[in-house]
Amino acid sequence: MKFRWYCWLAALIPIALMPQTQAEEINVADHGVLPGEDATYPLLRLIQSVEGESDITLVFPKGTYRFAPDNALEQFRAVSNHDNSLKRMGFPLFGFKNITIDGGGSTFLFHGRISPIVIDSSSGATLQNFSIDWDRPFHSELTVVENNKGDDTFTVEVDRDRYPYTIKHGEVLFDRDGWSDPFGSNIVFDPKTQSPIYDTKKYIVNYSKPVKVTAVGKNRIRFHANGRALPPVGSVLITYGVNPTSRLCPAIHVANSRDIHIENVTVHAAGGMALIAERTENVTLEKMVVTSTSDRLVATRADATHFVGCRGTVKLENCLFEHMLDDGINVHGAFVKIEEYLGDNRFIGAISHPQQWGLMFAAPGDKVAILSRETVLPFHQTSVEKIEVLNEERFIVTVSDVPDDLPDGPLSMENLTWYPDVVMKHNTIRQNRARGALITTKGKVLIDSNYFSSQMHGILIEGDNKKWYESGGVQDVTISNNVFDNIGFEGGPVYPLLASPLLTDEQRMGEGHFHRNIRFLNNTIRSFNGLVAQTRSVSGLTIAGNTLEFSSDYPANSEYPSIDLHYCDNAQIVDNTATGFDHALTIAQSADSTDVEIKDNIGFQAESK
Known part of the structure; x- marks a missing residue:
């Protein structure tokens, strides 16, 4: 038998020196995809022309590319936590291996009901260096210019170029771009903080019945508050549609895929979430940004990011999520x-x-x-x-x-198979409605060195079999070295950390605990309400080394325990420090909590059972 010397020689050559597969770069301009023009159909033809190929990079020369639904590919799409429908798509990426969309700093500007990017049954997809926006967003911003307690009304001023509307039969309809939305879900923002206003729930206008309005001059509408608190002059009333049509267009939808990478991508608006991923293995977000434009207060209609039934690792680093109308991240x-x-x-x-x-x-x-x-x-x-x-x-x-x-x-x-590990480092989640992070996964979780400032809970570890049916009692969670700044400015018992299953009146605690092994360590909390953590049905809980500093940014509130344990086992509350409060903060535990150690906490006092 001849000695195959070339095989032996090849084995000695370092892998780094061997030829590597190079991605084929395609300049989209060479295929008629041009800034300032409707890019929808030329891009579709280009995508279809490379179907079945691997290692493709579509390069966009920097510019503003417009996408309209008229010539978009349509498919019925079931999208978790959204409304299922026939959806027209700007970037339909199906069955690709190692495809990259490199925007080169471009803006992808969408019109009407269209889903910008859909990745399905693909591996190794990368999105980088572009922003997503709509010429007309899925909400309206109404500036409050007058209020009158005597007749229970308030008056708003509307920029009709950005938020066109008509008034018919005493009701206002907002023109979204091919359809009209009645006044629906709503919230009041404070333009000074660029966040929901303090205790915003008291200003919510009841839209279960038609909201009666009156035109009172050019670009002004008078609302009847129907007994609700009148929003302050200078605040901004945001209205964002009604179900089941208010969550039809997420910016990025990923399904049935693996090894997805999103870097330097900004989402300014979406008729749903900025990113929804389901049944996908390994998703990495690096420097992803969700934020409003300079002339708007609000970004996306719903969450910045959401992961349902995923596995592998969900990793977020150096991201900024702000001004969205729901959570920063939800994993379940x-x-x-x-x-x-x-x-x-x-x-x-x-x-x-x-x-x-x-x-x-x-x-x-x-x-x-x-x-x-x-x-x-x-x-x-x-x-x-x-x-x-x-x-x-x-x-x-x-x-x-x-x-x-x-x-x-x-x-x-x-x-039980499809739960991911989660790594969150050096991210900022702030100035949004709802929570910073919802983490309900049986994988290993590390949340380290992030900044949270949200209207509701900073981190919610929940799980419920009653409303959203989000599963995943946690097994191993470390929350460390983060800053929680004025968490809970919606008012009430809103904590930097809430870990508890959500139960109906018909449900009850069973024999055993729903969550396990939660560590809340060395975090810095700036707080007007003195709240740290509330936990229920947790076995293996450590709250240690945290620093709580008084903040005067919102009205002081000391109505609730600072640390509140219910049906917890094997818990340590040690070495925490509170400063600047005019009273000792309370550590409370229920009688059914067992093996609880409370010691060396400065500025706190433990309640007896």
């Missing part, structure tokens, strides 16, 4: 209802929330838990052998085994 799985046991290890399952219909709950080989819907605690683990989809709501799932005696009462199922 989904509880699905068991409607009926058919025998032979087969169940009829139902997607529990209408805005999760169409969710891919599981595939053969996935490990699942069966749990009581009453206690939200699992009692059996098994694996999926077969899934038969009946429609976007219901499916038949066959599992490898079931208990000999299934318990009475309502049951649910949870996918």
Whole structure:
């Protein structure tokens, strides 16, 4: 046999010196995709021309590229936590391997109901160096110029060029770009802080019935408050549509994919979330920005980022999320209802929330838990052998085994395979409605060296089988070295950390704890209300080394315990320091909390059980 010397020689050559696969760069201008023109159809033809190819980079010379729905590819899309519909897409990226969209600093400007970027069944996709905006956003901003307690009215001024409207039969309709929205969900912002105004919930206008308005001169509308508090003069009333049509157009939708990288991408508006990812493995965000433009107070209609049923690692570093009308990040799985046991290890399952219909709950080989819907605690683990989809709501799932005696009462199922690790470092989440971060995943979680300043809880570790059906009792969470600045300016018992399952009146605590191993360490908290953490059903809790400083930015409030434990076990509350408050802050624990150590906390006092 001849000695194949060239194979031996090749084995000695370092991999770094061997030829590497080079991505093919395609200048989109060479294919008729040009700034200032409708790029929708030329880009679609270009994308279709490279289908099936790998290692492609589409390069956009810097400019403003316009996209309209008229010539966009259309497909029915089920998008978790949004409204399912026929969706027209600007960048339909299906089945690609290692495709990169490099915007070169460009703005992608969209018109009307269109989903800018959809990535499905792809691996190694990269989005970089561009911004997404709409010429007309999915909300309206109304500046309050008068209020009158005597007749229970307030008057707003509207820039009709940016937020055109008509008044018909005493109601206002906002022209969004091909459709009209009635006055719907609303919130009041303070332009000085660029955030929701303090205690904003008292100003919400009830829109369950038509909101009566009167035209009172050019660009001015008088609202009847119907008994609600009148928003202050100078504040800005934001209205952003009604369900089920207010979450139709997320900026970026990723599904059934892996190894997705988003870097230096800015989202200024969206008719939904800036990014929604589902059934995807490994997502990295580096220097992603969600923020309003200089002439608006509000950015996206919903969350900055949202991850449903993902796995691998969700990693965010050096990102800025601000001015959105919902959370900064939400990571969770989904509880699905068991409607009926058919025998032979087969169940009829139902997607529990209408805005999760169409969710891919599981595939053969996935490990699942069966749990009581009453206690939200699992009692059996098994694996999926077969899934038969009946429609976007219901499916038949066959599992490898079931208990000999299934318990009475309502049951649910949870996918244990699709939960990601989460790494968040050096991010800023601020000036938004709702929470900073919702983290409900069984993976390993590290939240370190971030800045949070949100209207509601800073970090919410929840899980519920009652409303959104978001699953994922945590197992290993470290929250360290972060700054929490004036968390909870909506008023009430709103904490930098809230860890608790959300239960209905019919649900109860079971034997065991829903969350485990949460560490809240060495954080700095600037606070007007003196609140640190509230926890329920947690085993293995450490709150240590945190510094709490008084802030006079909002009205002082000391109505609630600073640290509040309910049904917790193996907890340590040690070495925390509070300064600047005119009274000692309270550490409270319920009688059903066990093995709790409280010591060496300065500026706090522990309540007796």
